[in-house]
């Protein structure tokens with residue numbers, strides 16, 4: 070492979086990289102995407118939020134996604150002991166799509182990447198970014214599929230490498246997350262769920278009966294399979310013994326409703342585990358690079374916000390990058406990092422309040438005022454950047470007011 074000159078080099082062809090590549094191509098810029106794996110490849114992060122459908126549409130990929138046969142999703146269900154509550158994402162405060170899909174990420178990410186290729190994007194699968202130099206105009210050292218090195222000269226680097234965190238590692242931008250380290254154990258099952266009440270159109274989040282900070286996801290797919298996983302701080306999972314599969318099945322058996330629902334389930338994929346996935350950085354962008362999605366900050370999987378944040382960051386970065394490539398000055402802190410953090414920080418408020426129990430009290434409170442429920446539903450549907458929503462703008466204060474109210478009324 071010969072050395073090449075481009076406007077933008079994108080590292081990674083996951084959702085954030087594919088959306089960014091498509092948008093930059095639409096704007097007329099010369100883009101190359103370097104992706105170290107061959108697609109399809111497994112990725113965790115299978116439940117989407119309706120908000121991200123807007124970004125898929127902007128990238129001209131909506132028809133492809135709608136026609137792919139993924140499992141329809143219209144909300145989220147939560148269970149703790151005998152309490153069960155649902156959020157219908159179409160009944161929300163913020164305008165915009167109210168439904169989305171639950172997707173096998175191997176298939177979904179390949180579909181986005183293939184659609185970007187059909188739009189004219191150059192994606193180099195099996196090519197890996199080894200090092201970068203941003204002391205002058207950025208350069209990237211790449212190894213191709215045959216192990217041959219080559220160089221890309223770019224005006225700008227977009228890091229969409231997800232948990233690969235290429236630029237944070239290479240440019241020493243890593244900063245620890247302020248969230249405690251948690252572990253996830255997960256797999257895919259043939260679910261054989263016979264309960265006719267079970268709603269396949271919603272992700273089911275179950276809280277462990279005794280430990281409110283251990284929770285499970287059950288994400289139905291359209292092929293009679295589900296993604297299932299458990300999340301908790303490592304010391305709370307330390308009593309589990311045996312293989313990962315034995316550990317996962319043992320902790321599922323501790324939640325009576327999941328145990329009943331999955332009585333005939335069969336594991337169809339080796340169980341996997343991830344630990345300490347929350348991460349942060351010192352700088353999200355400068356006039357030479359921008360970090361998208363997980364390559365920047367990753368919070369927590371509980372509200373399925375990862376792909377939405379990844380795509381939102383792609384849209385915001387590309388709008389600024391288009392200006393910069395046309396010769397305008399961009400203040401990457403004020404025009405990219407701060408607006409992006411508005412939504413990330415909203416999710417942070419709810420993630421922290423989920424684990425300390427405050428947000429669970431709101432979620433399981435049955436007589437919620439419908440306006441308040443719609444505002445919270447907007448955030449759960451991914452609209453965490455809508456500053457018209459009081460629960461976005463002043464998330465902590467508003468949430469605490471509602472928490473107090475729910476706790477008082479629940480006792481009464």
Ligand code: FAD
Pocket residue numbers: 080081082083084085086103104105106112113114115116117118196197198199229230231232233234235253298343346361362363364369370373374375376377379
């Ligand atoms: P990715 O999808 O990770 O893509 C990055 C790509 O970069 C990969 O294909 C990789 O091969 C490539 N790459 C890496 N290094 C290099 C290199 N050196 N050179 C070239 N290419 C490279 N999100 C949701 O929206 N819904 C969920 O239900 C959900 N559940 C989750 C559960 C858990 C336990 C965890 C940990 C996360 C979950 N997430 C969820 C988050 C989700 O996985 C990520 O936010 C999402 O995949 C980020 O997309 P991305 O495009 O930024 O990166």
